[in-house]
Amino acid sequence: MPVVDLAVSRVRELNKALHQLPRNTNETHWTVQNPAGQHSIAVGIDAPIEVMIEGHVGYYCAGMNKDAQITISGNAGVGLAENMMSGVVRLAGDASQAAGATGRGGLLIIEGNASARCGISMKGIDIVVKGSIGPMSAFMAQTGNLVVLGDAGEALGDSIYEARLFVRGEVKSLGADCEEKPLGSEERAILAGLLDRAGVDVPADSFRLFGSARRLYHFHVDNAY
Amino acid sequence: MSESPPTTPRTPPRFSATFDPYTIAQIQRAAATGIYDIRGGGAKRALPHFDDLLFLGASMSRYPLEGYREKCGTEVVLGARFASKPITLRTPVTIAGMSFGALSGPAKEALGRGASAVGTSTTTGDGGMTVEERGHSKTLVYQYLPSRYGMNPDDLRKADAIEVVVGQGAKPGGGGMLLGQKISARVAAMRDLPEGIDQRSACRHPDWTGPDDLEIKIGELREITDWEKPIYVKIGASRPYYDTALAAKAGADVVVVDGMQGGTAATQEVFIENVGIPTLACIRQAVQALQDLGLHRKVQLIVSGGIRTGADVAKALALGADAVAIGTAALIALGDNNPALEDEYRKLGTTAGAYDDWQDGRDPAGITTQDPELASRLDPVKAGHRLANYLSVLTLEAQTIARACGKSHVHNLEPEDLVALTIEAAAMARVPLAGTDWIPGHPGTSF
Numbered sequence: 001m002p003v004v005d006l007a008v009s010r011v012r013e014l015n016k017a018l019h020q021l022p023r024n025t026n027e028t029h030w031t032v033q034n035p036a037g038q039h040s041i042a043v044g045i046d047a048p049i050e051v052m053i054e055g056h057v058g059y060y061c062a063g064m065n066k067d068a069q070i071t072i073s074g075n076a077g078v079g080l081a082e083n084m085m086s087g088v089v090r091l092a093g094d095a096s097q098a099a100g101a102t103g104r105g106g107l108l109i110i111e112g113n114a115s116a117r118c119g120i121s122m123k124g125i126d127i128v129v130k131g132s133i134g135p136m137s138a139f140m141a142q143t144g145n146l147v148v149l150g151d152a153g154e155a156l157g158d159s160i161y162e163a164r165l166f167v168r169g170e171v172k173s174l175g176a177d178c179e180e181k182p183l184g185s186e187e188r189a190i191l192a193g194l195l196d197r198a199g200v201d202v203p204a205d206s207f208r209l210f211g212s213a214r215r216l217y218h219f220h221v222d223n224a225y
Numbered sequence: 226m227s228e229s230p231p232t233t234p235r236t237p238p239r240f241s242a243t244f245d246p247y248t249i250a251q252i253q254r255a256a257a258t259g260i261y262d263i264r265g266g267g268a269k270r271a272l273p274h275f276d277d278l279l280f281l282g283a284s285m286s287r288y289p290l291e292g293y294r295e296k297c298g299t300e301v302v303l304g305a306r307f308a309s310k311p312i313t314l315r316t317p318v319t320i321a322g323m324s325f326g327a328l329s330g331p332a333k334e335a336l337g338r339g340a341s342a343v344g345t346s347t348t349t350g351d352g353g354m355t356v357e358e359r360g361h362s363k364t365l366v367y368q369y370l371p372s373r374y375g376m377n378p379d380d381l382r383k384a385d386a387i388e389v390v391v392g393q394g395a396k397p398g399g400g401g402m403l404l405g406q407k408i409s410a411r412v413a414a415m416r417d418l419p420e421g422i423d424q425r426s427a428c429r430h431p432d433w434t435g436p437d438d439l440e441i442k443i444g445e446l447r448e449i450t451d452w453e454k455p456i457y458v459k460i461g462a463s464r465p466y467y468d469t470a471l472a473a474k475a476g477a478d479v480v481v482v483d484g485m486q487g488g489t490a491a492t493q494e495v496f497i498e499n500v501g502i503p504t505l506a507c508i509r510q511a512v513q514a515l516q517d518l519g520l521h522r523k524v525q526l527i528v529s530g531g532i533r534t535g536a537d538v539a540k541a542l543a544l545g546a547d548a549v550a551i552g553t554a555a556l557i558a559l560g561d562n563n564p565a566l567e568d569e570y571r572k573l574g575t576t577a578g579a580y581d582d583w584q585d586g587r588d589p590a591g592i593t594t595q596d597p598e599l600a601s602r603l604d605p606v607k608a609g610h611r612l613a614n615y616l617s618v619l620t621l622e623a624q625t626i627a628r629a630c631g632k633s634h635v636h637n638l639e640p641e642d643l644v645a646l647t648i649e650a651a652a653m654a655r656v657p658l659a660g661t662d663w664i665p666g667h668p669g670t671s672f
């Protein structure tokens with residue numbers, strides 16, 4: 001049960017120690033103390049371990065995570081779990097901008113609110129936000145699912161591709177090429193599964209689904225002039 | 226015998242300089258289609274360029290080196306500022322980032338083979354790293370682009386260096402485009418996109434804005450890769466002094482400045498020809514920025530955009546660059562615009578030497594295509610060999626010039642070795658107009 005105190009050790013030492021773990025390590029439970037808003041904590045992990053971070057973190061915490069289960073007891077700065085590949089990242093507080101940006105897999109659970117650009121350019125990640133999300137969320141979102149129990153800010157899903165956006169509260173406005181879609185049984189099952197994994201007990205039917213109108217998919221151009 | 230009536234002298238038909246035939250054709254094309262023109266390549270208009278500079282060579286007061294025998298070094302080390310594993314190249318000519326997607330698999334493989342044969346690096350592009358490319362490239366730079374297509378930490382760890390792309394010279398401020406014809410099943414899967422759509426890459430990074438954020442982002446990339454890999458920042462030339470200074474301040478090991486002649490796989494013609502500044506105009510500004518920070522030669526500068534010959538290489542280095550990167554010229558060396566394919570270019574409504582529809586996937590040379598039949602025409606071994614030959618010639622030519630100027634390493638070339646043929650080039654390159662000691666805009670020099 002290694003404990004790393006970032007008031008004493010440097011982030012660089014923590015990350016290096018985490019990177020050196022073999023995938024079958026016995027050191028599977030890590031605690032990080034006094035993160036004090038430092039950046040790039042627990043980035044680039046490639047092992048099925050658990051990391052508990054006690055406090056607030058700066059930018060890019062849990063970036064590019066593979067397989068680890070990372071829990072943060074405080075709030076997070078920009079780009080929480082950016083480009084995550086797999087694993088689970090759970091944040092107890094609020095997240096700043098671009099939470100889950102470009103994520104390609106895994107599950108990101110935000111107990112509080114997320115700021116602007118949540119799920120921007122997402123590529124397969126699942127994100128569950130129990131509070132509300134800010135403007136320009138899911139901008140150019142490609143694949144994956146974004147579930148929001150609260151409200152969504154302006155221009156939700158602008159220039160979206162094939163990601164699914166489930167929102168329970170109000171949507172201030174939709175971005176270009178994003179439209180409401182019927183919540184079919186397939187989508188309802190995906191949503192119910194995510195709500196279950198995030199420990200949320202609300203009916204899937206209370207959400208609305210948004211996705212791509214696919215009107216921006218072609219430039220309508222003869223390209224050979 | 227009656228005299229024939231005197232003919233009245235007539236003026237020949239006169240084309241307007243403003244509404245010249247090309248402009249008229251552009252208007253007619255726009256009127257017929259209602260959509261702007263998209264093409265590949267870089268700016269085609271005439272611009273002040275390396276051709277407007279000349280080397281002075283050794284004379285009474287300078288001592289030349291013997292052409293073949295005396296040593297003239299060409300190796301370059303990139304990334305020693307912060308990276309624990311900087312890279313060393315045998316020649317200062319590198320292969321610029323061009324995506325798998327824009328280019329075929331065999332073309333990417335050929336680039337890797339050619340570059341590796343002469344000891345230089347290749348670069349991935351907007352679309353991720355392919356196994357062929359990694360496998361055939363001894364030194365591979367992995368691009369970190371706004372789109373983040375295919376980005377993953379395993380490839381990051383496999384790379385020899387990381388290049389954060391802020392912009393491209395062909396389109397500073399613009400994102401990438403890849404048209405549906407080229408989004409094959411493999412390309413779509415690598416980018417997490419539906420097959421066959423016209424794809425536009427983001428023009429801004431999704432999770433950082435501005436140089437202060439970039440510093441933190443670079444920190445994250447270093448943390449993920451345990452501070453081993455050199456980190457480059459690539460900018461499209463528009464405000465090179467400030468952009469270079471900010472990239473260096475944000476912690477870059479290497480700054481790549483790409484001028485407006487730099488090629489692209491697909492961009493609007495209006496963008497290519499009208500946004501950004503010429504390569505010649507940005508080198509001294511970028512060097513000045515590094516000098517002002519005390520970082521010239523500590524942070525390496527790579528210059529690209531219209532590099533064609535060893536003379537261009539030598540001139541870029543003399544102006545203060547540490548290395549150059551080539552895109553278009555490398556594709557030509559592989560076989561692009563080959564006159565032997567003239568019949569096929571004609572069918573596409575163009576001619577060898579002018580073919581620039583790299584966006585459209587019908588490249589008869591098999592380079593800018595995802596069509597399996599066309600792509601299979603390019604033999605990666607032979608094409609790689611041609612590229613290696615070409616890279617060797619660039620290196621030999623640069624050495625020839627450096628020796629003539631008395632330099633035992635190409636990096637010893639300096640602005641003092643150069644003069645300009647035009648006032649514009651003199652002002653941009655900050656070297657005197659030939660035959661004078663006048664550098665326009667430079668106090669203390671006179672015509």
Ligand SMILES: Cc1cc2nc3c(=O)[nH]c(=O)nc-3n(C[C@H](O)[C@H](O)[C@H](O)COP(=O)(O)O)c2cc1C
Binds near residue numbers: 352553
């Ligand atoms: C076919 C093609 C594809 C390109 N793809 C990329 C890319 O994915 N990322 C990037 O940063 N630059 C890209 N570029 C620009 C090159 O990296 C480089 O800046 C440019 O080609 C240099 O100028 P040159 O073509 O005159 O040598 C591409 C250029 C070409 C010709």
